[in-house]
Amino acid sequence: MTGFRRTIIFALLMLCAVLSLAGTDLILPAMPALPTIFATNEAAAQLVLASYVAGTAMGLLLFGMLADRLTPRTLVVSSLVVFAVASAACAHSPSIWALIVVRLVQGTASAAAPVFGPAIIQQIFSEKAGIRAMGLLGSVESLVPALAPIVGVFLLGKFGWQSSFEVLGVVAIIAAALILVLGLPQQPKAAGARGSYRVLLLDPVFMRYALSQAMTLAGLVVFVFGAPAVIVETMGGTLHDFIAMQVCGVLGFIVAANLTSRCAERWGTEPIILFGTAMALASAVTILTYALAGGSDSALLPALFLPMNVGLGLRGPLGFYRGIVASGTSNARGSALIVFFILAMTSLGTIIAAPFISQGLWALGAVTCGIHALSVGLLLLLPKMPEVS
Known part of the structure; x- marks a missing residue:
C-alpha cells in the first residue's frame, strides 16, 4: 500500500x-x-x-x-x-x-x-x-x-x-x-479462526492494556465531569477557571501524545506506559493532598491537573496500540472492548463520585485517585507483552 x-x-x-x-x-x-x-x-x-x-x-x-x-x-x-x-x-x-x-x-x-x-x-x-x-x-x-x-x-x-x-x-x-x-483494507484472519469476547476477557495480557487504558482515561474524565460543580459550588471559582483547566489539559495531552513514539524509541514502550500512568496517579494524589491541606484556590487547578493529561498523552497511544496487538486476529473485538471499558469505567466512576461532589475537591480527588491507583496496579500485577526489538 x-x-x-x-x-x-x-x-x-x-x-x-x-x-x-x-x-x-x-x-x-x-x-x-x-x-x-x-x-x-x-x-x-x-x-x-x-x-x-x-x-x-x-x-x-x-x-x-x-x-x-x-x-x-x-x-x-x-x-x-x-x-x-x-x-x-x-x-x-x-x-x-x-x-x-x-x-x-x-x-x-x-x-x-x-x-x-x-x-x-x-x-x-x-x-x-x-x-x-x-x-x-x-x-x-x-x-x-x-x-x-x-x-x-x-x-x-x-x-x-x-x-x-x-x-x-x-x-x-x-x-x-x-x-x-x-475502500478499506481487509482484516487478516487466521485460517479457521473465529475470535470471541470470552477469549479476550480471559487473556491477562490483553486485559492489562485494556483495563489500564480504560481506567487512566476514565479517571481523567470523571474529574472533568465533576470539576465544574466543585469549582463553582465549593471553591468559589467560576467556569472560566474550569475552561482554563481544560485548555491547559488538552494542550498538554496533544503535545505528549505526539511525542510519545519518540519517547518509546528512546526509553522503551513499557517504561513509558508505566511512567505515564504513574504521572496521572501522581497528579490525582497532588490534587487530593492540596484539597486535604485546605487548598481552595481554583486558579491552581490547571497546574495540578496538567500532569494527568500529559500522563494520558504519553501512555494513551502506546497502551491502545499494544492492546490491539495483544488481541491478535480479534483486533476489532479488542478495540471494541477497550472503548467499551472506557465508557463503562467512566460511567461507574461518575456514579460513584456523584453523591460526594458536594463535599468538595477532596471527594472528587479521592475517587480520581482510586481509579488511577487501580490502573497502576493492573500494570504491575498483570503480564506484559515483550518489547519489540
Whole structure:
C-alpha cells in the first residue's frame, strides 16, 4: 500500500471518529432549548444524550461480533448510512421520545469507527508509525469536545436546532461515499479462526492494556465531569477557571501524545506506559493532598491537573496500540472492548463520585485517585507483552 493511500485511509478514519464524537458535542448547545421545543422537562431532554451513549456501548459489542462475518468497508459504509438516516430522522422527530429512540439508533451506528479505526491503523502502519497515528488521532479527538459546541452554537443561531443533526447526516453520507469508492483494507484472519469476547476477557495480557487504558482515561474524565460543580459550588471559582483547566489539559495531552513514539524509541514502550500512568496517579494524589491541606484556590487547578493529561498523552497511544496487538486476529473485538471499558469505567466512576461532589475537591480527588491507583496496579500485577526489538 502506498503512503498516499495510507494517508487517505487514515484521514477517512479520523473523519469517522470525529463524527462519532460530534454526535454528542455538536448538539450540546441545543439541549437547553429541547424542553421548550417538545413541551417536556429537562430530565427527558437529558435522555437525548444518554440514549446516544447507550447506543454507542451496544454498537461497540455489535460491530465487534460482526467483524468476523463482514468486511470493514461493508460495516463502516453501512453504519455511516444508518447514522445519516438516523440524523435526518432526529432533525424531523415529532416528539422527544421519538428523538430519544432514534438517538439510540444513531449512537449504535456511530460505534463502527471506534471499533475498526485502531485495528486498521495497526494493520496499515508499522508499530512506530502506528503509535504516531494513534497520537494524532487522539489529538484530533481531544479537540472535538472543545470545538464542536462552538460550531453547534453557530448552527443553532443561524439555522435552528435541527441543523446540527442535518450537518451530521450530510457529512456521514460524504464519508460513506468516499469509503465506498476508495475502500478499506481487509482484516487478516487466521485460517479457521473465529475470535470471541470470552477469549479476550480471559487473556491477562490483553486485559492489562485494556483495563489500564480504560481506567487512566476514565479517571481523567470523571474529574472533568465533576470539576465544574466543585469549582463553582465549593471553591468559589467560576467556569472560566474550569475552561482554563481544560485548555491547559488538552494542550498538554496533544503535545505528549505526539511525542510519545519518540519517547518509546528512546526509553522503551513499557517504561513509558508505566511512567505515564504513574504521572496521572501522581497528579490525582497532588490534587487530593492540596484539597486535604485546605487548598481552595481554583486558579491552581490547571497546574495540578496538567500532569494527568500529559500522563494520558504519553501512555494513551502506546497502551491502545499494544492492546490491539495483544488481541491478535480479534483486533476489532479488542478495540471494541477497550472503548467499551472506557465508557463503562467512566460511567461507574461518575456514579460513584456523584453523591460526594458536594463535599468538595477532596471527594472528587479521592475517587480520581482510586481509579488511577487501580490502573497502576493492573500494570504491575498483570503480564506484559515483550518489547519489540
